[in-house]
Amino acid sequence: MSMIKLFSQYHELLGQLTSREIKQRYKQSVLGYAWVILNPFFQMLVMAFVYSIIIRIPDLGVPYSIYLYAGLLPWTLFNNSLTGSVNSLVGNAGLLSKIYFPREIFVMSTMLAKMVDFALSCSIFIIFMIYFQIPVTWNILWVIPILLIQQLFTYALSLFLAAANLFYRDIQYLLNLVLLIWMYLTPVIYATEFFPEKYQWIFKLNPMAIIINAYRQVILAGGMPNLQSLGLALLLSLGILALAYKFFKKVEGLFADVV
Amino acid sequence: MKDNQTIAISVAEASKLFRLQKQRTFKELLPALFGGQKAVEHFWALENINLKIKKGETVGIIGPNGAGKSTLLKLMAGVTKPTKGKITLNGKIAPLIELGAGFHPELTGRENIFLNGIILGLSKKEVTDRFSEIVDFAELWEFIDQPIKHYSSGMYLRLAFSVAVHTNPDILLIDEILAVGDDNFRKKCFKRMEEFKKAGVTIILVSHALEQIQKFCTRAIYLNEHRVIVDGKVEEVSEKYVNAGVN
Numbered sequence: 212m213s214m215i216k217l218f219s220q221y222h223e224l225l226g227q228l229t230s231r232e233i234k235q236r237y238k239q240s241v242l243g244y245a246w247v248i249l250n251p252f253f254q255m256l257v258m259a260f261v262y263s264i265i266i267r268i269p270d271l272g273v274p275y276s277i278y279l280y281a282g283l284l285p286w287t288l289f290n291n292s293l294t295g296s297v298n299s300l301v302g303n304a305g306l307l308s309k310i311y312f313p314r315e316i317f318v319m320s321t322m323l324a325k326m327v328d329f330a331l332s333c334s335i336f337i338i339f340m341i342y343f344q345i346p347v348t349w350n351i352l353w354v355i356p357i358l359l360i361q362q363l364f365t366y367a368l369s370l371f372l373a374a375a376n377l378f379y380r381d382i383q384y385l386l387n388l389v390l391l392i393w394m395y396l397t398p399v400i401y402a403t404e405f406f407p408e409k410y411q412w413i414f415k416l417n418p419m420a421i422i423i424n425a426y427r428q429v430i431l432a433g434g435m436p437n438l439q440s441l442g443l444a445l446l447l448s449l450g451i452l453a454l455a456y457k458f459f460k461k462v463e464g465l466f467a468d469v470v
Numbered sequence: 471m472k473d474n475q476t477i478a479i480s481v482a483e484a485s486k487l488f489r490l491q492k493q494r495t496f497k498e499l500l501p502a503l504f505g506g507q508k509a510v511e512h513f514w515a516l517e518n519i520n521l522k523i524k525k526g527e528t529v530g531i532i533g534p535n536g537a538g539k540s541t542l543l544k545l546m547a548g549v550t551k552p553t554k555g556k557i558t559l560n561g562k563i564a565p566l567i568e569l570g571a572g573f574h575p576e577l578t579g580r581e582n583i584f585l586n587g588i589i590l591g592l593s594k595k596e597v598t599d600r601f602s603e604i605v606d607f608a609e610l611w612e613f614i615d616q617p618i619k620h621y622s623s624g625m626y627l628r629l630a631f632s633v634a635v636h637t638n639p640d641i642l643l644i645d646e647i648l649a650v651g652d653d654n655f656r657k658k659c660f661k662r663m664e665e666f667k668k669a670g671v672t673i674i675l676v677s678h679a680l681e682q683i684q685k686f687c688t689r690a691i692y693l694n695e696h697r698v699i700v701d702g703k704v705e706e707v708s709e710k711y712v713n714a715g716v717n
Contacts, residue, residue, distance in 0.1 A: 227588045231574055231581075238576045238617070309571035310589060311548035381496045464551030467544065468488055 221316055228320035233327055247328040251287045252335050255280045258400060271402055273431050277339050281430055282399040282423045284336060285358075288329040289365055289419060290390055295321040296369030297376045297383045304470045314463050315456075318369050322362065340430075348433035357425045357436065360445050364418050367452035370459045377469050378462075398423055418444040477560060478641055478672040479546055481521040484555030486541055488515050515541040517696045519555070525640075526670040530683030530704065532711055533693035539676045542693065543567060543643050546674065561640025561672070564590060568645070570630030575619035579610055579629055582618055586633045600636045607658075608632035628655055635662050641672045660686070680708055 218225070237243030259276040262268045271278045299321040300307060300314065307314070340347070376382040394400075397419045403411065414420035421444040425436035490511040516538045523529055531539050544550045545557055547565040572589040573582050583604055587597035597604075605611055608628040618626060642663075663686070666673060677683055683690055683704065690707035692700040694714070700707045 223594050224588050227585050231577065231585055234581070235574060235576045305568070305571045306589065308544070308549055309547075309567045310565055312589070379496065379499070465489075467550040 217313060217315075221312060224312060225316055225320055225323070228316065229323040229327075232320060232324040244331065248332045248335060251280075251283060251332050254287075255283050258283070262400060268401065268405075273345060274343055277336075277343055277345065278402075278427070278431065279400060280336050280339060281427050282397075284329065284332060285361060285423060285426055286394060286397065286399045286419070287332070288325060289361065290394070291328065292322050292325045292362075292365045293368060293372060293386060293390065294383070295325055296365075297372040297386050299369075300373045300377050300466060301380070301470065307470050308467045314466055315370060315459060318366070318373050322366060322369060326362075345431060346433055347430075350429045350433055350435055353429040353436050354426065357422055357429070357441070360418075360441065360448055361422045363452060364422075364444065364448035367448055367455045370452075371455040374459050374462050374466075377466060393417075393419065396420075415440070415443075418447055476524050477522055477558075478525045478527070479521070479523040479560070479674070480556075480558045481519050481542075481545070482556045482558075484516065484519045484545060484552040484557055485514060486516040486538075486545060486550070487553040488513055514696055516545070516552075519698060521691070521698070521701070523672060523674070525560070525672055526667075527689055528667055528673045528675070528687045530687035530690045531674065531676045531693060532678075532680060532683060532690060532707070533699075537693040538696045539693055540567075540645060543645050543674065543676055546641075547643055559641065562591065562638070563641045563643065564634055564637045564639030566631070566634050566642065566644045569627055569634065573618060573626070573630065576617055578617055579605075579614040579621070582629065583633055586630070587637065590634060590637045592637055604632045604636050607636070607662075624652060624655070631655075631659060635659075635666075639666075639671060641674070642666060643674050645676045646678065680711065684708055 236247075240246065242249070255276065259279055262279070263275040268275055296318050299317040303317050307317075372382060372386060396413055397417060398406070398414065403414055403420070403424060406414070414424070421437070421440040425441055428434050428436050490513065519542065531542065533539050541550070543565075544567065545552055546559070547563065547567060548557075548559070549565075549567075570582075570586065572586045574585065577585065580601075583601065584594065584597050587600075587604075588594065592600075605614055608625075608631070610625060610629055613621065613625065618629070621629070644663075663673065667686075673687075675683060675687060687704050689702065690700075690704040690711075691698055692707050692711050692714075699714075700710045
């Protein structure tokens with residue numbers, strides 16, 4: 212409701228801030244945007260080497276490299292969106308204290324820029340899919356709602372983190388630590404079945420686990436996602452979003468004073 | 471009702487309390503909590519301000535450092551909210567509080583014009599339509615496709631001012647910015663502001679330079695110690711201001 216009004220009024224500003232974020236990156240380095248694709252790619256290669264040749268993860272039905280990539284790409288999007296958003300208000304201190312427009316635009320533009328990165332880095336994944344001849348079914352269209360739920364969840368956390376980081380700059384360092392632990396509590400580099408049964412409840416409460424399992428299910432296995440878990444992830448995301456948005460709006464008037 | 475149509479800015483019993491948060495990191499916060507230090511210190515930057523500014527008025531705000539001038543301007547610009555009271559604006563506002571707030575050094579002059587124009591509330595089409603006017607005014611055609619990190623500070627300000635004054639505002643808020651730039655450009659800026667004045671734009675000018683305000687404004691507000699001391703015709707207020715011995 213208020214989101215739609217916001218978009219219609221500020222979509223051009225959102226577009227400008229997003230393209231500013233994208234442009235500033237490719238202008239600063241020679242390879243520029245290639246890094247966005249190369250980074251997760253090499254990360255995947257190194258991990259695939261370690262886990263399939265040294266540690267020898269058991270057979271997963273598809274080559275480990277593509278199994279890993281299907282989890283690593285959305286995780287990288289989640290990770291980069293949060294680490295970018297947490298600084299989106301602090302990093303725009305100049306604008307924040309001079310001109311008023313709804314502050315969530317900063318968070319949104321950071322998230323959109325990371326979405327562009329994500330879309331580009333998916334290109335190599337598609338090549339992998341073709342190379343390994345992974346059969347594709349109509350179920351792959353589930354990727355769209357899954358991605359939407361992921362972004363809703365990310366947006367909720369981002370709003371909270373961005374505002375909190377203005378008051379205490381430790382939040383950004385704390386976030387890095389939390390994300391590191393979180394990644395190992397999410398089936399990114401392994402499959403859910405490898406986890407001791409008695410701890411598997413963690414995955415039921417972890418929306419990122421639900422989301423990453425769902426991606427793999429619809430892309431690699433060609434099946435339906437677990438709708439019950441996905442529905443839970445959606446509800447959880449909406450709940451957190453409602454709280455985070457309320458908090459964000461409540462402290463918004465103080466942003467210019469504390470920045 | 472008639473009142474509502476002629477008032478551009480109304481400030482009603484507005485106060486602003488600043489919470490000075492002394493500890494910005496946990497490292498600082500934890501010992502402070504255990505040591506019984508206050509984590510937050512309060513002070514009133516503005517107390518009970520009442521103002522009604524009519525459309526088309528040119529108002530100068532004077533006062534010593536720390537009087538609350540910039541805070542008042544920021545309240546009007548909407549960047550910070552009053553702790554108590556209410557501020558109502560009637561019209562499109564262009565805050566020239568710090569020029570080029572949205573500029574990015576890696577982007578070219580052209581890209582920054584679009585970025586800043588849209589930040590200041592123009593649509594993309596409006597910026598396109600006014601683009602050559604903006605560059606003409608800034609006299610920067612030669613450098614328009616260069617990253618602005620290569621600009622001199624004068625060029626930077628010229629571009630920023632030019633974008634800001636081409637947004638067709640109803641209300642213009644200006645904070646000390648006219649003390650910068652070379653003489654020639656300053657004259658040009660004042661000329662442009664005279665045009666705005668004639669066109670009926672409401673202008674609020676914060677300045678240390680009393681002459682600037684005497685020359686340009688019809689009304690002045692003398693602010694000291696977070697309150698309005700005098701509010702009236704520019705001659706009367708500047709007389710009281712000089713007599714008060716500050717400055």
